Amino acid sequence: MKLGNKNIVLTGGSSGVGLDLLRTLSSTNRIINLSRRAPPRDALPPSANIQHIETDLADEASVRTAIAQITKEKPNGIDVLINCAAVQCLPRFTDPDFDPASIAAEIAINLTSPAQIIHALLPSLRKSKQSVILNINSGLGLVPKAESAIYCATKAGLDNLSRGLRAQLAGTGVHVSQAFLPLVGTPMTTGRGSGKLSSTEAARQIISGIERGKADIDIGKVPLLRLINRISPSIANRIMQKGDS
Numbered sequence: 333m334k335l336g337n338k339n340i341v342l343t344g345g346s347s348g349v350g351l352d353l354l355r356t357l358s359s360t361n362r363i364i365n366l367s368r369r370a371p372p373r374d375a376l377p378p379s380a381n382i383q384h385i386e387t388d389l390a391d392e393a394s395v396r397t398a399i400a401q402i403t404k405e406k407p408n409g410i411d412v413l414i415n416c417a418a419v420q421c422l423p424r425f426t427d428p429d430f431d432p433a434s435i436a437a438e439i440a441i442n443l444t445s446p447a448q449i450i451h452a453l454l455p456s457l458r459k460s461k462q463s464v465i466l467n468i469n470s471g472l473g474l475v476p477k478a479e480s481a482i483y484c485a486t487k488a489g490l491d492n493l494s495r496g497l498r499a500q501l502a503g504t505g506v507h508v509s510q511a512f513l514p515l516v517g518t519p520m521t522t523g524r525g526s527g528k529l530s531s532t533e534a535a536r537q538i539i540s541g542i543e544r545g546k547a548d549i550d551i552g553k554v555p556l557l558r559l560i561n562r563i564s565p566s567i568a569n570r571i572m573q574k575g576d577s
């Protein structure tokens with residue numbers, strides 16, 4: 333699918349990879365962004381065509397309100413849904429600063445809300461002859477690291493959800509794809525890791541993958557991780573649990 337003149341719904345466009353997706357796509361498409369903060373106007377091209385709907389993805393009622401607004405304003409449907417928003421809580425369960433309340437919120441933002449949004453927007457996506465659901469995933473959804481256990485679990489869940497829905501929606505014209513990112517330099521990874529991919533390059537490769545109709549868009553070191561994991565899951569586990577990703 334060539335991305336131009338499309339109606340796109342994006343979550344998490346206020347920061348990081350989502351902001352770079354917005355920067356690249358918003359001059360030639362019509363984008364509705366869902367996040368708590370509005371995307372910074374000065375980071376976007378003057379011709380950006382963006383509508384921001386303030387949404388808390390941890391709050392089901394807030395998600396429902398946003399979806400109702402989208403379906404009312406886009407009666408002819410939408411072409412692309414990109415689930416990009418996520419949070420990553422770093423503390424281990426054994427750390428004194430681990431907050432058990434973060435478990436439900438992290439699952440809601442990273443896994444429950446993408447499922448809710450996909451379900452609620454399916455009728456809109458099916459109005460387009462050809463449409464795309466793109467879920468932003470991580471190498472950590474394939475092989476977990478020691479920290480951020482809930483984050484890794486939500487990304488593994490997102491992978492299963494995406495593959496299940498891809499099978500459910502086969503033949504409907506709704507294509508389900510995922511982008512698996514390596515460590516990317518964004519506010520989420522400030523102060524940790526090295527050799528990070530830029531968010532601009534991550535966004536460029538995500539867009540190229542959508543346009544080529546790829547099911548899994550593997551970026552940076554992710555193809556190598558998949559290969560090692562296929563040959564020896566225990567080596568892949570050791571690498572991920574040693575590294576800072």
Ligand SMILES: NC(=O)c1ccc[n+]([C@@H]2O[C@H](COP(=O)([O-])OP(=O)(O)OC[C@H]3O[C@@H](n4cnc5c(N)ncnc54)[C@H](OP(=O)(O)O)[C@@H]3O)[C@@H](O)[C@H]2O)c1
Pocket residue numbers: 343344345346347348349350366367368369370387388389390415416417418419441468469470471512513514515516517518519520521
């Ligand atoms: N950075 C990496 O190394 C990396 C690696 C692999 C995968 N990823 C994935 O890439 C995607 C983007 O991550 P990023 O690194 O760009 O992160 P980021 O810069 O921290 O941005 C996260 C986005 O999620 C939104 N968000 C967080 N909580 C929210 C809530 N309760 N309600 C609504 N929106 C919420 C934020 O918007 P508000 O704060 O304005 O609400 C923000 O726009 C995520 O899916 C992440 O898992 C990132």
